[in-house]
Amino acid sequence: MEVIVRPKGGDLDEMAKRVFLESIEVLGGLKKLVEYRNLTWLPTLAEASYVVILRNEGMKTYSEIAKELGITEQTVRNIITANKEKVMEYLRGEIDELREHIAGGIAKIAYERLKKEERLGERIEIGQREAEVLDIDWAVHVLARIKGLEFPVNKEELISRLSNLLIKGKRAEEILESMEYPIKNPADLLHKLKEKLQQT
Amino acid sequence: MKEKYLELRELKEKAPRIFGIPTGTKLDEMFFKVELEGNKHVKKPLGGIPHLSVLNITGIPDTGKSLLAEQFAVNQAGLGYKVLFVTVENPANFLYTSMKSKSEAMGIDFSKVERNIVVIDASESEELRENPRALLETMDYAISERKCSNTIIDSVTGLYEHREVMARQIVRLIFNFLKRKRQTGILVSQKRSTQASESAEAAGGLAVAHIVDGTIVLDKRVIESKWESNLYGLPIGQVLRTIRIDGCRLTPHDTRTWVFEISDLGLIEIISPLEEFQKQEEK
Numbered sequence: 001m002e003v004i005v006r007p008k009g010g011d012l013d014e015m016a017k018r019v020f021l022e023s024i025e026v027l028g029g030l031k032k033l034v035e036y037r038n039l040t041w042l043p044t045l046a047e048a049s050y051v052v053i054l055r056n057e058g059m060k061t062y063s064e065i066a067k068e069l070g071i072t073e074q075t076v077r078n079i080i081t082a083n084k085e086k087v088m089e090y091l092r093g094e095i096d097e098l099r100e101h102i103a104g105g106i107a108k109i110a111y112e113r114l115k116k117e118e119r120l121g122e123r124i125e126i127g128q129r130e131a132e133v134l135d136i137d138w139a140v141h142v143l144a145r146i147k148g149l150e151f152p153v154n155k156e157e158l159i160s161r162l163s164n165l166l167i168k169g170k171r172a173e174e175i176l177e178s179m180e181y182p183i184k185n186p187a188d189l190l191h192k193l194k195e196k197l198q199q200t
Numbered sequence: 201m202k203e204k205y206l207e208l209r210e211l212k213e214k215a216p217r218i219f220g221i222p223t224g225t226k227l228d229e230m231f232f233k234v235e236l237e238g239n240k241h242v243k244k245p246l247g248g249i250p251h252l253s254v255l256n257i258t259g260i261p262d263t264g265k266s267l268l269a270e271q272f273a274v275n276q277a278g279l280g281y282k283v284l285f286v287t288v289e290n291p292a293n294f295l296y297t298s299m300k301s302k303s304e305a306m307g308i309d310f311s312k313v314e315r316n317i318v319v320i321d322a323s324e325s326e327e328l329r330e331n332p333r334a335l336l337e338t339m340d341y342a343i344s345e346r347k348c349s350n351t352i353i354d355s356v357t358g359l360y361e362h363r364e365v366m367a368r369q370i371v372r373l374i375f376n377f378l379k380r381k382r383q384t385g386i387l388v389s390q391k392r393s394t395q396a397s398e399s400a401e402a403a404g405g406l407a408v409a410h411i412v413d414g415t416i417v418l419d420k421r422v423i424e425s426k427w428e429s430n431l432y433g434l435p436i437g438q439v440l441r442t443i444r445i446d447g448c449r450l451t452p453h454d455t456r457t458w459v460f461e462i463s464d465l466g467l468i469e470i471i472s473p474l475e476e477f478q479k480q481e482e483k
Contacts, residue, residue: 001296004338007338008338009333010327057331
């Protein structure tokens with residue numbers, strides 16, 4: 001009797017990555033992302049991508065998603081209920097004010113597009129050039145190194161995972177030494193790393 | 201633009217043929233088909249549960265839900281059909297022992313059963329239990345690679361154990377998947393303590409019963425009073441076990457409550473409708 005004990009797919013991290021990259025396309029691609037950089041930052045978009053995937057593919061409750069990502073239930077609710085049409089109108093300049101979660105709306109559009117075109121199951125590798133242009137190549141390397149790490153996480157665990165990694169010319173250990181702990185989740189880590197990089 | 205509607209006649213080629221998938225129990229006689237013979241409509245046993253149906257088996261604890269599911273699996277495997285068994289509650293090694301003893305009790309060659317059953321052990325994998333997408337992709341792999349035509353999940357309740365608010369979405373996801381993969385499916389679901397034991401309601405509410413093609417309700421009652429003892433013709437302390445088909449949207453079926461026993465060998469043996477059982481016991 002054949003017994004299967006491990007999943008053969010359904011990698012939610014991979015799906016979140018696809019939604020994240022598709023969200024950049026929804027925004028019009030790399031060039032447009034630069035224009036919109038004051039409206040939403042990449043960790044927020046990554047967070048929204050995770051929320052959309054955990055809800056729609058992982059079938060998680062608001063409470064479970066909030067706990068897993070280290071955010072509030074209200075933020076989860078705002079992302080899930082974001083009005084996609086209103087967000088697109090706002091981004092096109094058709095309306096001046098917006099009460100919706102912008103990254104949430106974008107991530108929802110990206111997700112629906114991937115589902116409709118049956119591309120959610122594709123493996124996508126972020127090209128090195130694209131990652132450098134987005135200024136996220138360091139983030140990609142960090143995320144790859146911390147895959148499988150349980151959050152919240154302390155300094156010692158992070159240093160052991162990111163040892164010998166150079167982040168924009170700086171040793172990861174140096175940056176990590178000066179950060180506050182514990183780190184709640186991957187988005188929190190990227191956010192704090194970026195803050196430290198901007199300070200130097 | 202892709203058409204979003206179809207005329208009924210366009211569905212003719214896609215409409216499945218309805219026939220019975222044997223369970224190895226008298227349930228096979230409780231589903232019917234109606235055929236025209238001459239100018240008369242004649243009711244005939246379907247010979248099993250409807251092909252391509254996705255049925256829910258529900259009941260309070262220890263009513264024989266898992267036994268029925270396993271008996272169906274062994275029967276189908278013994279007939280040469282591939283079965284996918286997703287075990288959420290019982291680790292696979294215990295399931296193996298149970299299937300082996302059932303095969304022996306049913307007089308079925310266990311080596312055939314071993315070859316024809318694929319098990320996904322979600323009881324040992326949090327990822328498979330908590331991530332419906334991972335479970336479905338794993339099921340897709342098993343069904344496609346091993347050419348399974350029957351799928352059993354014991355129990356579907358275990359997939360939304362602490363998030364019953366998501367029950368409807370999860371069951372709908374699984375139901376649609378099984379239909380897409382052309383599976384005859386059995387979903388075992390548990391009841392909550394507040395739910396009536398004889399109703400089709402299960403954990404997740406009536407949503408589960410509404411989504412699936414039909415529900416088989418297993419119930420048990422301990423004879424506790426002289427009145428019940430006289431009514432059912434059983435001594436006080438004995439357990440009366442019943443089985444009932446609570447709706448099936450694919451075929452007509454017997455709506456009566458039937459009495460069954462669990463034999464010493466762990467097999468479900470359906471005896472007779474309760475009304476006939478009572479008369480028999482009175483005699």
